[in-house]
Amino acid sequence: MNFNLSDDNLALRDAAADFLTNEIDLAPLLVPGSTADAIDRESLWAKVAGLGWPALAVPESAGGLGMSLLDLVMVVGEIGRTVAPVALLGTLAGTWAITAAGSDEQRDRLLGPVAAGQCRLALAAADATGFHGAIPSVRATPSADGYILEGESHFVVDAPEADRIVCIAVLDGERRAFVVDADAAGLAVEQVDWRDITRKVAIVRFSATPAERLEGGWDAAWPDVRDRLYLYLAAESAAGSHAVLDEAVEYAKQRRAFGKPIGQFQAIKHQLAEIAGQVELADVGVQYAAWALDNRDPRASLAAAMAQAYASDTYRNATHRNIQVFGAIGFTWEMKNHLFYKRARCNAALLGESAHQHEEVVAMLEAEAA
C-alpha cells in the first residue's frame, strides 16, 4: 500500500497545469451574456491535440498512449481546476465506448484517427429525462449496407464539434452501440443553452441516419464506460473544489470589514475549514477510484460511484460557499465564480445526482451481502 502520487504522476500534472495556466483565457466568457461560442475553441483544441491529449485514453494498439486512469486524472484535474473549455470529455467518452463495445478491428480503425488528433468523438446515450439506463429513445433497424437510426439523444456533451458520434440505440429489444459520422445524412445536432458555458451540449436527432454497429453488446460495456465517466467528472469536481476554496481563502485574507480581514471572522473561517476537509476527502476518493479501475479491483465500480457522489456534493457546496465568501461581487457575470458554480451543478446533473450514486452504492452492498 502506498498513498502517494509518483514523480511521474506529479510531472504530468505540473505539465498540464503549466499549459492550461498559460493558454486558458476565460475573459471572453466573462462578458455578460456570453455563450460557449465566445471562446476560440478550435485553436484551443488544436493546441490540446498537439499535446497528444486525445490519445491519452486510446489503447496503444490503436496508436494511442494507453495511459493509466491515475495519470489521466492528473490532466483532467487541471482542466477542472482552471474550468478550461477543453472539449476532452466527449472524445474520452467515445473512446471508452468504442474500446468497451468495439471489436479489435473497429477499435483500431475508429480510434487511430482519434489518437492522431484528427477525429473528435461524442457519446449519445441519454434520453430526454437524462436517463442512461434501460431503453434508449433511439431505434436501429438493419439496412442494405448496415443500419439506420431513428430518434433523438439528449445531453450529448461535445456533440457540436464531434466528427463521429457513438450512439446507443435499441436493436431487436437490446441496447447496442452504433457509430455515426457527423456529416451523415439525416443527422441533426442542435446545441442547447447549457448553463455551463465552458462546454457545448446538444440534442442529436437521427432520421434514417446510416450507422455502423459496434460488435460487442452495450449492456456489458456500459458499466465500464459509466465508471470512467464518473471518474472524469469526479476528478474535475475535486480539483475545481480545491480551486474555489483557494480563491475564497485568498479573498477572505484581503477583503476587510469592521476593521479586519473577513477571514478573521469565525462565520467565514469555519465555512472554509469545512470545505477544506471535504476537498481533501474528495481528492483521496478520486485517486482511489482511479487506482481501483486501473487495477480492475472488485470494488472499482463502487469506488467510482462513491468518488462521483462525494466529489459532486463537495463541488456544489464549495462553489456556493465561494460565492457567499466573495459576497455580492461573486454573484456577477464578470467574475469567474459562476463558471465554477455552474460547472459544479452541470457535472452533478449529467449522470444523475449524488442521490442516484448513493442508491447504486447501497444496491452494490446489498448484492455483496446476498
Next chain:
Amino acid sequence: MDFTLPAEDDPRRIEIRSFFEDHPGASYAQLAERGYTAPNWPAPWGISADPETMIVLEQEYARAGIAHPMTFNLIAINQCGQSLLKWGTDDQRKELLPPALRCEARWCMLFSEPSGGSDLAGLRTTARREGDEYVVNGQKIWNSSANIASHGVLLARTDSTAPKHKGLTQFVIDMKTPGVTVRPIVDMSGEESEYCEVFLDEVRIPVSRRLGEEGDGWRITLEQLQTERQSMTKPGAIWGGGPTARELLDGLIATGRIKDPVIRGEAGRLYVEGEMLRLMSARHLSNKINGRPAGPEGSFGKMIASPHGQAISDLAKRSQGPAGMIRNPDVLPLPDKHFGRFSNWDYAYWFAPAGTLGVGTQEILKNAVSERILGLPREDDPDIKLPFDRTRRAAA
C-alpha cells in the same frame, strides 16, 4: 500508488496471525513483549511497523477477537507515551513505558480545567519548584479514566510571569500521591463513567518526573493533541473507534431496514463519507509511519469524523423508531465485539454529543484548520503576549 492491503498469504500477515493462533487469548503482557502494543515504535518497545503492518495488525486483533490494547490504555500508548521517546529521559522510559505497554499502568491526561476547556493555555494549575520537587495546586476536569489510572500526564504552570503559552510544563505524576483527589463525573449516557474531575492540593512531584524542560509543556501538549486527533480520523462512531458505516449498512441490510427509502438514501450517503474518511485515515497513517510528524492535517479528519460518527449512530438509532428510545443494546446486529465499550449502538448514540466536545471542541478544531492549514488570520486574543499574571483570566 497502491491501495492493496497485504493478502492472506503475505508473510507479515502470516507471522502475525500465527502468533495469535499460537497464543489464543494472549495477555497484554505477551502482546507488549511481542511489540504488538505500540507496533510503530522502535525496538525495544515496538517493531517499527510500517503502515501496512499496522493495518494488518488491527485486522488480526479483530480476527482474534482481542480488544486492541489501545482500547484500554489509549493515552499511554497513543497520545502521551510517544512523548517519552522524544522528550523523556532514559530513566523515565525504563520506569514508565514497560508497565504502560503491558496495560498494567493505565494513564490519564490532566489538561482541561473548569471554566477553561477550549482556552487550554490559560490554565491556572501551578507547579512551584521547591528543591528537588515541584508542588502542584489546582483543579482539572474531563479527565478520562482518571479514576482507574495509576499515572497522570499533567500540564501545569511553572512560570506565571511568562505569556500563557510559554510558562507551561508537563509532568508524569503518580495518581496515588497524597493530595490527589479523583471524583468521577456521571455523563449523560448514564453508562460507566468515563470522565472525572481531579483536585490537586499541595501535590509533591519529584523533578525526575518532569517531561522536557520547564516551558516545553505547550509544544509537547500540541504534539500529543495532534496525535490524539489523528487517531480519531477513522470513520467509527465515537472517537474514530467503534462501529463504522460499514457495520451500520451490514446491520440495516441484515434487518431489512435498508428497504425503508428514508433510511436508504441517508445510509448510502453516510457509507460514502465513511469510506472517504477511511481512505484519508490510511493516507495519514502512511505519512505518519513514514516519519512525517503528526501535522495539523490530523484536524481535518477529526473535524469531519466526529459529526460523521454522530450521524451514523443517529441513523442506527432512528432506524428503530420509538423502540430506540428505550434503553437497549440490540439496535442493530453487531457481530464483531472488538469495538471496546462502544460495541453497541445504544451507548454510542447517547454518548455522541461528546464527540464534538472532546480533544478541543468542533469550533476550536475549525479555528485550527482555518488558521494553521488555510493560513487565515488568527482570532484576536488580547492575552496572548501578556505575562500570564497580568491577564484577565489570571485575575478571574
